[in-house]
Structures are given as C-alpha cells and as structure tokens.
Amino acid sequence: MLSRRELIGLGAAAGLASGCAPLAARLRHKAPLDAFALPAGPTEPAVRLFGRAGFGHRPGDLQAYAADGHEKTVERLLHADAPEDPTLIAQISRLEAFRMNADEMEDLHREEVVRQLQQGAFLRSVYGANPLKERMVDFWTNHFNIYGPKETCAWRKGSDEDHVIRENALGSFPKMLEMSARSPAMLAYLDNERNVSGHANENYARELMELHTLGVDGGYTQRDIQEVARCFTGWMVEERFLRRKGTFRFDPDRHDNGRKMVLGHVIPAGGGEADAQTVLAIVSRHPSTAKFLAKKLSLYFLGERHPRVEGEVAEAYGKTGGDIRAMLRPILFSPALLEGSPILKRPLDLVASALRALDASTDGSRPIQEHLNAMGQAACQWPMPDGYPVKPTAWSGSMLPRWNFAFALAEGRIRGTTLERADLSKSVQVEALLGKKPDAELLQAVERDGLGVALASPEFQWR
Template structure:
C-alpha cells in the first residue's frame, strides 16, 4: 500500500487524472494501417516494461517508508520521555538550592538528585541512539524515493511516447482525431510535470520531519548539557548537538532544492494543462513584473497600495493568481449584517378609518424597509473597501449587474440581502449553481413578475431574460416557442410574504413541454440543466467574464478557448478565472490601461490604492456613487449597467473629478478625515519622499505615468516643504500633497484601469 501521507498529497492528482476522460489514450483511435507498427509495438512494450519496473520498486520504497515511520515514532517517544526526566532533574536541582538556603537536611535530596542524574544520562543515551537510528532510516529512504519517482516518470514518458506516435500519425493523415491525439500528448506531459511536483512536495514533507526530529533532539540535548555535571557526558552531548545541527543544515538545503523543483514543474503544468484542455495560453512566468501585478490587482479586485502590489509581484505569476482567485483560503470580511424580514401588515389595518391614518401606518412600515435598505447599501460598500477578499466582492458586483434586480421594484431589503449573499457565496463557484439559485431567488421572481406565472397563463418575463440576458444571449438558436415552453417550466415558482421561495404546486404546469427540442414534464430545475447543455451558454458566460475583466469585443478564438475551459470543468468558474488571469492576452496591450473605470472602481479603487482601510461612515461614498450613476441595488434596468463609454459624459466627468477630490480631502476615517498622504508617501521610503509625484503615479495609475508626463506636476512638487520639515509642518505638507494628488487624478488617464 502507499503511505498515508503520499495518498493525502495526491488527492488532487486523482482529480487531475480525470482529464483522461476528455482526451485520454482510450479516445485515440488510430488504424494499424496508419501507424508504423514496429515503432508503436516497441513503444507499447517499453511502456509495459516501465509499468512492471515501477511496481517492483514500489515494494522496496514501501518497506523503507514503513521502517522510517516506525523509527521516527520511537525517536519522538524518546524525546518526550527525556524531556520529562529533564524537567524532573531541574526541579530537584531547584529543591536542593532551596534546602541549602533554608539550612535544611539536604542529604535525601542529594541522593535523589544523583539517582535522577543517572536516569537522565541513560535517557540521553537512548535519545541520541534512537535519533541517529531515525536519521539513518531517512537517509536510506531518500535514494528509494528518488528511484520510485524516476520509475514513475519513466513509465509516464513511455506512455507519452506511445501517444506521440499516434498523434504524429493522425496529424500526417489529417484525420478528425488529430487534435484530440495531440491534446492527449499535452495531457500526458502535464501529468508528468504534476507528478514531479507532487514527488518534490512528498520529499519536502519527509525532510521537514527529519528537521523536526533533529532540531527537537538537539534542543533537548543542549539543555541537558547545560545542567550536566559530568565532563565526559557533557562533551558527548555537545558533539551530538553539533551533528544534529549539521543534519538540519543539509536538510534545509535539500528542501530548497525541492522547492526549486516544484517551481520548475509548476511553470510546465499551467501551459501544458491549458494546451491539453484547449484554454488560453498562459503568460510566460519570466514576463511577470510589477506592472502586471498592479494590472492584476486592479482588475481582479479594486487595486491596492504599492506595498500590496510589491507583495503580489514577489509571489510570482501562478501564486499571485491563486492568491486572488482562491479567496476562500483567507478570512472573510468582518462585516456582519443582521437583516430582518419585512414587517407584515396588521390584519386590522384595513379597518382603520381614513386614508391618512392608514397611510401613516403603512408609511411607518415602509420607513423601516427604507432604513434597512440604506444600511444594506452601505454594508456592501464597506465590504468592497475593507474585505481581504477583493475578487469575491468584484465578482459579486459582476453578477449583480448580470442578474440585474432593482430594489425600487422588489421593495424588499430582506430578499435583496439574500440575493446579494447568493451572488457572493457562488461568486467563483459553479455557474450552474448560480443560475439555479437565481431561478429560485425571491427577489428575481418578484422583479420579473414570476409570481404571476401560473398554469394556463404563463408569464414569459423570467424565462426570456434567463435565456437572453442571463445565460445564452439574444438569437442563439432558440425560438419564441422555446421561451414560451421555458415559461411553463417556471409556473408556480413564487415567494411568500416574508420573502422566501416557495412552489405553489396547483399553479405549476406538470404537462409535457418541449425546450430546445427535448420533451418532458420539465420544471425550473430541468430548465437550468437544459440551458447548461447548450453550447451558446459557455460562450456567453465566457464573453461576460472576459469583457468585465479584460476588454470589450474579444475575438471568437479567445471566447472559444475560455468557454472550452468552462465546459471542461462543468461550469466551475474558478478554473476559468485562473485561465483568464494567467493568460498572456489578459496582460496584452488591448487590456492594460484601456478600461474606463466604473464609479465603484473609481471611488473604491482610489481608497484601496491610498491605503484607506476603513471609513467611519459610508453614506458619503454611497451618495457619490449615486451621483456618478452607479447606485448599488439599483441598476438602470434588467440589462444591468452598461460599462465603458456609458460612464463618461461632460456632466458626469466633473462629478467624477469632484468625487475623487472630496475623497482625498475629506474621506471620513476613524480619528481623522481626508487621506494621510504624508504617512502614505513616507511609507515608500526616501525615493518616494524626494519624488512624490512619481510614487503617487505608481500607486494610482495603471500603467504608471511616464516621467515626461510627471514633469507637468513639477511646480506642485517644488512647492512642498523640504523633506526634513514634513513632520514639523505636517498639516501644511499633507494639504499640499493632497492638492498634488487631486491634480494628478484629474487628468484623463486616471479614468482608465
């Protein structure tokens, strides 16, 4: 059997191997008349031989691994036992000193101390012996690990050679399976790299355990030597400590080598995986730099300080993308919101005399609703500014505009909150789950009048928008009849007075329906499944993702490649997002610095770029966004916000300038108002203080302004106090830095991401 730790390390490998169902060897059918029979036979024989050899070496490796595990456990037990004896010895030494100080009889204590010292020396000997035995077991395992890894690699290489022969044959013959055959080769090469990566991780784990046992034993031996009175024993302990330190130093070097192997294998995995699936081609990792890290942080979030950009850049391309996309690995935003259902009308309310009195009662109820909705808007803005998961909030904003719902129509903050949470919880999850959730979402059902969609009198609003706006796009092969039939699947889907989903069975049409040519007694759940099966759906969703994060009107090839990744992973969004953010095209000239900022990106991005971590009041930000045309929970219509040029007009441009200027001068923070630019610039070091315009450009612009452009702000820089006077003239310096920044942010370049 494989050791438990190896199986645990390779859980992900088993998932990855499932790729073979897509382009594996079993799918490659090549006629014997097309293949050089001798070459293929030889390659298949080599693959079988490699498999046999892998099986043989496994027995040796497994035996040595079991031996190492046993000796490691014995050494651990000896460390624990020796530690206990050492603590007892130290306690007796203290007791002897106390007795001597008190003038008490010390003979009994001395005798016990002598006995404990002998026990300590015996325990120390066992500690050193068992540690050396465990260390040797690890040293014996290393060559076997390497041999097992190499045999596994040889088997994979032999299998890849078989696939390469078949692929070349299919390509020469120009057969229909040529593309699948070539993808099978890429898949096999990708799996080989992944296996190398996982072996390096296993070997790092083995070595970390060696470090733990060597360092632990050395620590205990050093403390024993400190209290040891016998010179010979003391010398032996010192030699042991020195030897364990050498073991640890060698182990640290081995770990560094294995980490380098992981990095090298990772650089192979991503492009090979994309090639095997048919996704977008990744950016070469050597082309990753700070400017690209800034671009990624702005697009896959709202931006960040120069220090945050530097940290992301230092991660490297692959880890940086994983860091942002796998946001569930970090704590969620500390932003609780206690939402309450709407207050129901009193049964006697209708019997009150006079429209005025009844209006007063209804108005009070509506006032509570409006108050909670206002709190909900500011709660979401708080999450955008403060969340350690910026991509989660950026995706929530994307889906809010995609599955557009207006509070002014729904008039139920409880339902709007739960829709917002639905979008957030599935932000980078499965698009099918997201679509399923929307079909069952009370806010959406109310917004698109599905509460009026009943058997015998179908309302097409929800069905039409699901197809045209939410999943497939307009004119994508379905007919008006499909929309009518889809509306029948959604009959009876409604909500109760508290704003919770319910199905009224008597209003649901259970008869047979025909949607996209498929016949059955379909319901709304079936409709989602039928929509996901249409090729247009993956292309539509991929276009939406690309245009939101990269640029408008991507090529058909770009969309098809991203859609291939989405379909391959059964509409899981995380792999598609990773493929998008890793792609060379995402960092190309069409994408960088070309996207007009929506008001939220403009305002929230400015705050995050300038290190504003928290506001004491979000009402001003909410009002500014409304003036600029992006009121959260109130998109203009069911089509959502129109991005790009729609955000810019003469009137709105001045509003945008003023909003940024007001934020710089007066954004409310705990203990102060306005941005503390003195602290912000000083955090960049002496170079930033000597050239604040350059530092602010690097912090707020993507890409940064060229030095020639920065000359336009030279007069404002010269007007600043000398660097050594910034602290003594802090308020004056901060005001002048704010003025410099406001002028910089007023140029057209800042309106673009």
C-alpha cells in the same frame, strides 16, 4: 446573511464597532510605511492584474507580486481563502439589510434598506480580503441584476447577495443559476409571483434565456420563452399566514402540469416543480451558455473581444460543468490581460481603487454613496435586468463628477471618508496611487494643486 460563527467570532471588534462607523474604520490595521514603496522593476503588470482581478492594488500588493510572480499571484487570487478583517465583518453586521430576514425588515423604510445594501457592497469592495471574489461578486450581481427599489426586492436583496452571489461567485455557475431561480428577490423582480397556470408571465423566462444563460442569439424562440414560462408557474414567494414569509415556495395548485417542449427537449406532463429544474439543467448545459458567458467574461476582464480566449473559457465551462475558477484561468493567464488596451474605470472601480491604493478609511455611508450616484453607479439602482454597462462609452459622460470626487477626497470633504496618511509625501502618495513613478509634470501639478490632480488624471482613470 452572516453565519453564526462569524457573528460569534466578532468579539471585541463588534463591540467597538457598535458605536459610529467612522470609529470602526479607524480600528483597521494601517499598512506600514514601507508597504507604499515601489518594488524594483516594472510595476505595470501588477497594477493591471489588481485593477482587473480586483478593485485595485493596496499597499504591499505590488511588492508581493514582484516576489511571487504572476502565476502564483493569480492562483492565490483564485483560491480566495484569506480571512476577512473582523472590523469589516463588524461593520457589515451592523446593517439590518444583511443580518435580518426579509419578513423582519418590513418595518424598515425601503430607501433605508437600499442605502444599507449600497454601504455593505461598497465596504466589501474596498476592504474585502479576497479581491477576485469581490470582483466576481460585482460581475454576477450585474449578471443576475435586481433593482432594489422595486416592490419588496430591497428587503430580499441582502440574502440574495450573500447566499446566491457571494457563496457561488467562484464556484459552480449551474448551482448559482438554480439558487437565483429560487431567490425571492429575483422572483419578485421579474414578476414570477404572477406566473400562474392559465396566465403565464414571461418576464423571468425571457431574461433567464436572454441574459442569464443562452444570450440573445442563443438559439431560442418565442415559443421556447412561452414553454419555459409554463415550466416556472407556481414558483413564487411565501406570503401565507403563520409561514416564514419572504422565502421560496412552490405552489402545485398554480403550476401548469401539461406537457412542454423546450429547446427540442420534451418535458412530460405531471412533472410539477421538477419541470423548472429540468429547464435549468437544459439551459446550463447548452453550448450557447458557455459561449455567452465566455464573451461576457472576456469583455469584463479584457475590455474587448478575444476569440481565442473566449474559446478556451467556453471549453473550460464544458469540461468542468460550469466551474467558474476554471473559466477564469484562461483570462487571467492570457497575455491580453497584461498587454491589451486599457479599460476606463467604472465609477465603483474609480472610487474603490483610490481608497485602496491610499489605504484610506471609509464607513461607506451616504456622503461617498452620493458621489457614486452622481457618477451613475449606485449599487442596486439599475432598473433594467441587464445590469450596469461595461463598455467605456457608457461612462464617458461622467468626467465632471469624477473630478468632483477626486478633489473632494483629496481635500477631506467627504464625511466618513478620510486619507489619514499625513506621514506620506505627495510624491509617495502619487506613486502609491498610480503604482509607478509619476512624470515630472504631474508631480509638479500635485505639489501645486494637491493630490486631487493625480486622482483626476488620465493615468488613474484607466485600468
């Protein structure tokens, strides 16, 4: 949810944005023409960094990288303290899914809430002032995946994204893990509301160890799953009359207070709510968690396994107690980031990077969401707890809808999304898009058939 200070600070921007979303998009400050010019020297490192540590470069990013160098640029991305565009805040504030409590949204249709969640997540990926933070929000949203259309999850997902994921995206993993465990959206999605003494439901316990911490080969057993489930009995969502519905609640009457044994650790009887907190401490400190997260981060940012980098990431986790910035430094400073094999853009990467590079305007509404849906990556719509896949093979079947998006964007056929820089030549548009000078063949094709050719080209499909 937006803070009171953010809402008060919107001022005139919020008032102007309270009409139609396309108007709010047009109020954004457009990049000056000279920001589209390529800097002297190689641009591949900058394009690669902004494509991996964000959702692609924007006008001016390549020049800033050339002036500051890799190390200073990475540290700025890690710091992530740039103020957000007031117009972006205004657009997000108009969405009930991000500004209302779960119990206040009960009159809204589930599909409408999911649509707003998708719109808000997309706007932030395109216009967010801190690209690495937005990239990590995407990573953790999939790591702690919640399927929006399930039961009451949609009404609770906005709060989860803001307070569990966004507030901790570059902070402490153990803190985010505990907040996720208490998240009403997560408790509902993984059925922990049904986890009571004498009838333990193992769904959350299993995913906690398999997907959130230790990994499938992390050294736990089926008995560990059963014992962890017992520890989390009574962790549920408030639904009682005259109470704040939709918030976390621990019910001692539904908790199994017996003795438990988890991963070799004895949890004495009578611990109550602290039983589950002990479990979270055990799994967050386990060496398998450091290794599992190091592997996932390496695959996400580098596209393939790098044992040396993974070892450094796992070591950083252990030394800092799970500080996410410390874990990212070995990856972002690794030669593999700039010199390794390219990664096929997932649909969100493709769409967001196109709009960012061309300084496009979008309201993030249904028409552009339909393109993401056709490509297979609509936010909140992955039903399994493992999140959208990272491997390129998972997205190789989406080429036709990718091309359809490319030409629809170039030809102005996506309502609410426009390329407004008519003052740019086609050659400059292609250079801005690719971050390098195009070869003569591609430029001739663009001159003949339009910018959609460049958007659909192999050069732009990879990052």
